[in-house]
Structures are given as structure tokens and as C-alpha cells.
């Protein structure tokens with residue numbers, strides 16, 4: 001593989017020529033832009049569903065008979081959780097990797113386009129059956145609820161498409177390593193590879209579930225299915241997906257934020273350690289979604305609680321690293337007071353502002369996660385709308401605002417344009433509106449959850465029960481928050497369209513921070529992913545061998561299907 | 566023997582200079598820890614109250 | 617790899633907090649028996665409605681202010697219907713589903729357990745305060761999910 005040497009030498013920091021867009025090959029830019037476009041469409045339609053859900057739950061709106069609340073909720077979950085996050089992470093990481101490794105390998109582009117095609121077809125199929133009312137199973141599609149078999153085929157296509165993208169990324173990453181023996185891969189590429197390694201783990205679990213178990217059962221070739229195996233495999237996937245978003249997001253925090261604030265990466269080597277811990281310890285976390293399930297022993301559940309707590313550790317490292325990056329940047333500019341460096345951060349730069357608000361949102365989001373995972377305390381919050389509030393803080397705020405921040409440099413970087421002052425100001429306003437909408441909505445959800453209101457439930461007063469009467473007030477706040485959020489989405493789409501097609505031509509940089517302590521480099525074995533994959537497999541084995549062997553040994557009676565028309 | 570210079574990354578003198586400059590970070594994470602304990606304890610109390 | 621002194625200190629403090637959390641949880645779970653509901657017993661979902669265990673559905677007094685009840689969680693109701701017990705009663709719930717997965721939640725209590733077809737779930741609670749508690753299904757179970765609710769009155 002000699003792709004990098006085939007590429008023209010990139011004119012460093014100079015305007016794009018015909019074959020290049022803003023410093024990456026045009027082919028790579030187009031592939032990235034295609035992925036981003038689908039991600040943005042998913043946000044628009046998913047957000048629209050969310051808006052309607054908020055109105056239905058609070059009783060302000062009655063849906064026409066051809067669509068149910070649960071069809072909307074299925075669309076919301078599938079579009080935002082599966083479609084948006086996968087297309088965005090691919091579009092962003094492919095572009096960034098192309099930038100730091102000097103272009104993607106030609107084979108990578110082929111895999112990227114094939115994956116893109118499969119994922120798009122899969123998304124269209126899944127969306128069709130959801131809107132046709134043939135897949136009211138929510139994005140978790142817990143068996144033995146059953147959707148139309150072709151809905152599952154759509155999901156399977158998305159997964160296979162993601163796997164092709166993984167192969168694509170590995171080709172470029174390993175190709176670069178072969179051509180640069182003795183050299184450490186750039187930090188951004190390291191993050192990117194880690195995300196795709198996690199995608200492989202996640203996809204394998206969901207592929208076994210969907211292709212191996214659900215599809216044969218949905219077509220009626222197999223009469224029954226074990227719901228516990230399904231829950232376990234789904235959450236092995238689902239929880240890994242969470243860390244895929246987080247890793248994708250913190251790649252921008254670790255690599256780009258320092259450059260945006262005019263500082264340096266606090267510690268390249270510790271960043272890599274945090275990434276590796278996340279990859280190795282991540283998958284077993286999935287079991288914290290099953291703390292209240294029958295058929296799993298208390299001891300096994302506690303083992304998983306401990307494994308979940310292990311992935312809090314890299315977040316502790318991240319918190320320190322982010323603050324230290326900002327403090328150092330301030331000190332370098334001569335600030336001497338204890339906390340004075342907070343003040344001179346570039347608050348009026350939308351790229352930074354969206355990132356820092358995302359980081360702040362991660363405080364309540366992460367703390368909520370610790371509470372959810374705390375074994376018996378899970379009984380207070382499990383399946384209440386508190387959890388939905390938590391989701392909107394984690395993926396809805398922390399991850400989304402990070403993605404928005406990224407888009408403020410990624411889109412003009414790809415389109416060869418520049419952010420204007422006005423757009424920058426609009427982007428700051430967008431961040432504030434989004435964060436306040438989420439604060440109102442998810443705050444109300446957290447409170448209602450503690451008051452007992454269940455998640456995933458259409459409007460109901462429970463025949464006028466007084467417990468449910470207490471929820472009404474906060475349900476109004478949910479609807480108001482939803483309205484504010486939808487306003488923020490329209491503003492965002494305006495900014496995106498401007499950045500893509502109308503902003504003045506110019507060159508936008510893809511901010512890549514430099515390491516602060518060049519002499520404190522990571523040992524080369526950090527790049528040997530075989531080690532981390534083996535360790536991750538081991539940690540998965542510790543977590544899953546006992547319960548899955550138990551389920552597969554066959555003493556669980558199977559369930560026939562229940563169609564959810 | 567060379568004197569440990571300020572520029573040397575492993576140098577002792579350098580480390581203390583760096584440490585003094587990360588006090589704000591340390592204070593900030595301690596505040597974070599306090600919020601963490603408080604929120605966890607609050608829900609734990611709710612759990613016990615409902616037990 | 618060099619770790620800054622303050623970062624070491626922070627990671628130690630942070631880890632200690634997490635270990636304290638885990639220890640409290642472990643003591644509650646393994647010493648005080650306050651762990652999450654984790655009953656392990658299987659039942660063929662297609663035979664739940666005919667099974668002996670769920671045939672005699674009603675509150676059974678098994679001791680002084682102590683009751684047992686076997687409940688079927690099905691689309692879209694808990695059977696039998698509304699319940700009534702004296703203040704201070706301990707109720708042991710046994711649940712199973714003949715169809716899809718349901719959730720069993722009683723507001724203002726810690727009662728919260730999944731009812732997965734193929735498995736029997738058990739959970740207990742002592743009702744020390746009078747009132748009408750709402751029992752609801754908190755796992756999406758189909759297009760009538762929001763109607764799946766009952767009450768338990770404590771007098």
C-alpha cells in the first residue's frame with residue numbers, strides 16, 4: 001500500500017487547487033460530506049419526531065390515527081441514536097484522518113462508498129417500515145415483540161455498512177504505519193482507529209442478534225426466540241455505541257480544542273491511555289441496562305457494576321486533561337491568579353463555546369450515569385423518564401454540541417469557505433438556545449422520573465390517578481423545551497446551509513493541536529492494536545461468558561412472536 | 566554533569582513550576598468531586614427513604 | 617509517561633470516591649440484603665396462564681401482615697386487578713409474562729423490576745404509609761402500553 005506517496009504533496013496551509021479541497025483530496029471531502037448530509041437530515045427528521053412527542057406526552061396534541069406515538073418514538077430513536085451518530089462519526093473521522101495521514105487510501109474510499117450505500121439503503125428501508133406503522137418496536141426492538149422482517153434487514157444493512165467503513169479505516173491506518181516505521185500515529189488517527197475498533201465490537205454483537213437470531217425468527221423459519229439473549233446482545237451493542245459517541249466527541253476535545261484556544265495538547269500519551277482504557281473496558285458496561293432483569297444473579301450484576309465503574313476512570317482523566325489544557329493556555333498568556341484563566345478563554349468563538357458547553361453538560365450527564373449504574377439505586381430511576389432526561393444530557397447535549405462545534409470548522413473546511421462574524425454569532429446563539437432547551441426539557445424529565453413517570457409512554461393520566469397528576473406541570477416544561485430545541489435545529493440548519501454553500505470562499509483550518517511535552521511520547525506499542533483487541537476480548541469474556549453460556553445452554557423457554565403492527 | 570535546566574522536561578525545577586501552574590485545575594476538579602458526592606448521596610437517600 | 621502530581625492526586629481522590637460508592641453498594645447488597653431483584657427461575661411463557669402458580673390469583677396471607685401474590689403481567693393489564701392491604705404489610709410479588717417484556721413499577725416505592733417472558737420475577741416491599749399507590753408498566757409492551765396500570769391501596 002503506497003497510497004500516501006501517490007498523493008500530490010499537500011500545499012501546507014495554502015489555498016486548495018483543483019484536486020484538493022482545503023488540504024484533503026477532493027474524493028475524501030466528498031465522501032465525508034455525503035455522510036454528513038445524511039446525519040444532518042436525520043437530525044432534522046428525528047428532531048421533528050421529538051417535537052411531536054413532547055406535545056403528545058403533555059396532552060397538547062393528538063396524533064392522527066395513521067401514526068402512533070410509538071412509531072414516532074421508534075423513528076426518533078433509530079434516526080438520532082443509530083443513523084445520526086454513525087453517519088456523523090464516519091464523516092468527521094474520515095475527513096480528520098485524511099487530513100492527519102495525508103489522504104485516505106484508494107481502497108478506503110471504495111469501502112467508504114460501499115458502506116455509505118448500504119447504510120443509506122438500510123436507513124431508507126427502516127424509515128419506510130417505521131412510518132408505515134410496521135415496526136412499532138422502538139430502537140431497542142426487544143423480542144418477542146416483532147416488526148416487519150424487512151425492517152430488520154434494513155438494520156442489518158446499516159450494520160454491514162458500518163463494518164465496511166471500519167475495514168476502510170483500518171486500511172488507511174495500517175497503511176500509514178507500514179510507510180512510517182518507528183513513528184507513532186498522530187493522536188487524531190489514534191482516536192479514529194479506536195472508534196472503529198469499538199464499532200467492530202458493537203457491530204458483531206448486533207449482527208449476531210439481528211442476522212443470527214431475529215431475522216430467521218421474523219421470517220418464521222424458527223418458531224421461538226429467547227428474549228434474554230436478545231436483551232444481553234442488544235445492550236452489549238448499545239452500551240458500546242455510547243462509548244463510540246463519547247470517543248468521537250472527546251477526540252475533538254483532546255485534539256482540536258487546544259488548537260482552538262491557542263494552547264497545546266496537555267498530554268498526548270495520557271490521552272492515548274484514556275482511549276485504550278475505554279476500548280478495553282467498555283463493552284461489559286452493557287449489563288448495567290439489565291440490573292433489574294430476572295435470571296441474572298446478584299453477584300454477576302455486581303461484577304458488572306464494578307466493570308461499569310472502571311470506565312468512569314478515563315472520564316476522570318479527561319476532566320483533568322481538559323481543565324489543564326485551558327489553564328496552561330491561560331498561564332502561557334500570563335494569567336497568574338488561581339482561576340483567572342477561565343476568563344480569557346475565547347468565549348466568543350463559537351467553536352470553543354459549543355465545546356465548552358458540551359463539556360459542562362457532561363458533568364450532570366456523567367453523574368447521572370454513575371447513579372444509574374449504582375446497582376440497587378437503579379431501582380429508583382430504571383425505565384422512568386429520568387433515563388430519557390439522562391440520554392438528552394449525554395448524547396442530546398454533550399455529544400450533539402460537540403458535533404455542532406465540529407461542524408463549524410468541518411463544513412467550511414470541506415466546502416472551501418469561511419465562517420463569517422454573523423454566522424459565528426448565530427452559532428453562539430444556537431448553542432445557548434440548544435443548551436437551555438435541553439436544560440429545561442431534561443431537567444423536567446429528571447424530576448418527573450423521580451416522581452415515577454415512566455419513559456416510552458404515550459399521554460395518559462392513569463385514569464386520573466393523583467401520582468400522575470403531579471407530572472403534568474413538568475410535562476408542559478418538556479413540551480416548551482422541545483419547542484425551543486426545534487427552533488435551535490432550524491437555526492442550525494440555516495448555519496449549515498450557509499457554511500456549505502453561501503459563506504465567502506476561503507480557507508478554514510481543521511484544528512489539530514500540538515503536543516505540549518514532545519519529549520514525553522508514548523511507547524510505540526500503543527499503536528499495536530492487536531494487544532488492545534485481545535485485552536478487550538478478554539474483558540468481554542469475563543463479563544459475558546457466564547450469562548450467555550447460561551442462556552444458550554437452553555433451559556430458557558423460547559417465546560413465539562408478537563407482531564407490533 | 567549538566568545542571569537540570571528549566572527546559573529539561575524531566576527536570577525537577579521544571580516540574581514544580583508546572584505544578585504551581587495547575588492549581589486552578591486541581592481546585593476545579595475538587596469542586597467536581599464535591600458535586601459528584603452530593604448528587605449520588607441525594608439519590609441514595611431517596612432510595613433509602615423509599616425502602 | 618509522566619503524570620502530573622496534581623493529576624495523580626486527583627485520580628486517587630476520584631478513584632477513592634468510586635470505591636467508597638461501590639463499598640456502600642456492596643454492603644447493602646451482600647450484608648443487608650438490599651440488592652436488586654434477581655430471582656432466577658424459568659417458566660414457559662405459553663403455559664403461564666394455565667400454570668398452578670398463577671391459577672389462584674389473589675392476595676394470600678402467609679403471616680402476620682405478610683402477603684404473597686402471583687401476578688400475570690400481560691398486554692395490557694396486570695392480573696388480578698386492584699389490590700388492598702393493611703398499613704405495615706409486607707407484600708411479596710411474583711410475576712410472569714405470557715407475551716412480551718413488561719415492567720412492574722409502584723410509584724413512591726423502590727419496587728421496579730423487569731418481567732421478561734420465560735422468567736419469573738420476584739420483589740417485595742413493606743408498605744408503611746397509607747395511600748393509593750399506582751402500579752404501572754414501565755417497559756414499552758405494545759400500542760396499549762400506556763393503559764397498563766393498577767393500584768394497590770394501603771389502609
Ligand code: HEM
Nearest residue numbers: 047050051053054077080391395396455456457482485486
Ligand atoms: C428537538 C429536539 C428533541 C426533542 C423535543 C426530544 C424529545 C424527546 C421525547 C419527548 C422523548 C420521548 C420520551 C419518552 O416517551 O420516553 C425522547 C426520547 C429520546 N430522545 Fe429525544 N428529543 C430531541 C432531540 C434528541 C436528540 C438530538 C437526541 C440524540 C441524539 C435524542 C435522543 C433521544 C433518545 C435516545 C430517546 C429515548 C428513545 C427511547 O426510549 O426509545 N433526542 N426525546
Ligand SMILES: [Cu+2]
Nearest residue numbers: 718753757764
Ligand atoms: Cu406492559
Ligand SMILES: [Cu+2]
Nearest residue numbers: 753755757761
Ligand atoms: Cu408496557
